[in-house]
Amino acid sequence: MTDRPVELLLMTPGPTRLPQRVLDAGGQPMIHHRTPAFSRALVSVIDGLRPIFGAVTGDVLPVHTTGRGGMEGAIANLLSSGDELVACCNGKFGEMWASLAESYGVIVHRVCTDWTRGTDVAEVEQALRDHPKTRALTVAYTDTSTGGQNDVRAILSVTRECGVLGMVDGISSFGGVPFQFDEWGADVAVTASQKCLMASPGVAFVALSERAWSAYDTGTLPRNYWDFGEARKVYGKAQPETTGTAPVHVYLQLAAALELIHEEGLASVYARHEETARLARERTAAMGLELLFPELEKQSPTLTALRAPDGIAPKAIRDKMTQRGILLAGGLGAYAATSFRIGHMGDIRSADVDRTCTELSAVLAELRSGVPARVEV
Ligand SMILES: Cc1ncc(COP(=O)(O)O)c(C=O)c1O
Structure with a gap:
């Protein structure tokens, strides 16, 4: 088995x-x-x-x-x-x-x-x-x-x-x-x-x-x-x-x-990707997180790359998110130690981004204070 x-x-x-x-x-x-x-x-x-x-x-x-x-x-x-x-x-x-x-x-x-x-x-x-x-x-x-x-x-x-x-x-x-x-x-x-x-x-x-x-x-x-x-x-x-x-x-x-x-319609699928990306960026900005490369002329609707807050290892964020049932991706190349990425592509909906951001906010609060925070659902 x-x-x-x-x-x-x-x-x-x-x-x-x-x-x-x-x-x-x-x-x-x-x-x-x-x-x-x-x-x-x-x-x-x-x-x-x-x-x-x-x-x-x-x-x-x-x-x-x-x-x-x-x-x-x-x-x-x-x-x-x-x-x-x-x-x-x-x-x-x-x-x-x-x-x-x-x-x-x-x-x-x-x-x-x-x-x-x-x-x-x-x-x-x-x-x-x-x-x-x-x-x-x-x-x-x-x-x-x-x-x-x-x-x-x-x-x-x-x-x-x-x-x-x-x-x-x-x-x-x-x-x-x-x-x-x-x-x-x-x-x-x-x-x-x-x-x-x-x-x-x-x-x-x-x-x-x-x-x-x-x-x-x-x-x-x-x-x-x-x-x-x-x-x-x-x-x-x-x-x-x-x-x-x-x-x-x-x-x-x-x-x-x-x-x-095709049942959803390509135009709606693309609009949904734009919307989940907008939500992910708005919610993470509200937590004080910064985009990894804010100067890029265009951020992709399919994922958001974020800089980890000073003094907090992205691995610690990702590990705590995994404990809460959500897998985030690590940063790549020279940015592995300072960044992490949230994918919002394919079947991901606003509710998934919402849940992710609620948990992420709690994880950041926990890591910032060293004290576990209560999650408001
Ligand atoms: C833009 C881009 N190109 C190429 C690849 C490599 O694709 P694969 O891992 O399917 O070989 C990836 C994988 O993440 C990708 O995101």
Whole structure:
């Protein structure tokens, strides 16, 4: 017999809480991945994702990996050793794409390396002028380490104009923040199952433009497991398939989650993310907490990164919150010892933010005074 884990309220930027309908979908009997039943689930997932990517006709392909694998796959499929890439590195995940590319022998020019600020179009334009052979640019839409949301639309207008592939990490944003792959002129966009898409980890999705497919035709890096051409071929069969054995239940969960998202309506889902973010920021400010990077041009609607009060370790805050049944995320990189993060993406509602902030306020009072405080419910 296994112990059932204590159910914590996951106020983290992924994985996120699974709604009951998604849990139920994941509890169905196994179906074989080369059957019409699986193909139907696969097609409904891809069709459900199209409006979230804003990709009407082009390819949205599954990759059986987490988000990082989708990012690595994009490098392996589209570039060659010695190609040049400009990487926006204003956070841990911007940097992740830069170092993935370097590990494949791509020459990376890092720009916008200040975590306290959003991406800067002028700096990107300058880098593309300085490095005219640049083939591609990478940028995170929401960088989960800073809580910032980059103006990817503005960046993509530059990549489009310069004939450079625009590659967007939408892992912490798609499904919570609007994105328009076609209209904004993206060439690659990546997301993953476990964040705003409210399913278990295990599947990444990559949208690709025709320009990206031209780069695929000339790229010479080894693709092996990541081969997007192979994924496109098997998805194009009369009975669409995936490469390799699919994590069937993640797809079943995603199909249910996407039904929920579209029943609520994308506009309402985005408005709900804005509202939970506003509430989280208003309530935490009222407790005297400061945003980790208040100077960011835009804070993401999907999470809030906060500075721990002077003299209080973020780990102590998180441990006490866990004791109260709520999991918060730690800070990342150089900010691990001074910050923590509250995720409010996917199925998170105002009531969850409210409960989190009530408990957080009590925890802070307790830590500030060293005396346990009574929680008003
Ligand atoms: C913006 C962003 N990019 C990439 C990743 C890496 O994704 P994964 O952990 O699914 O590999 C994450 C994970 O938190 C993320 O938030």
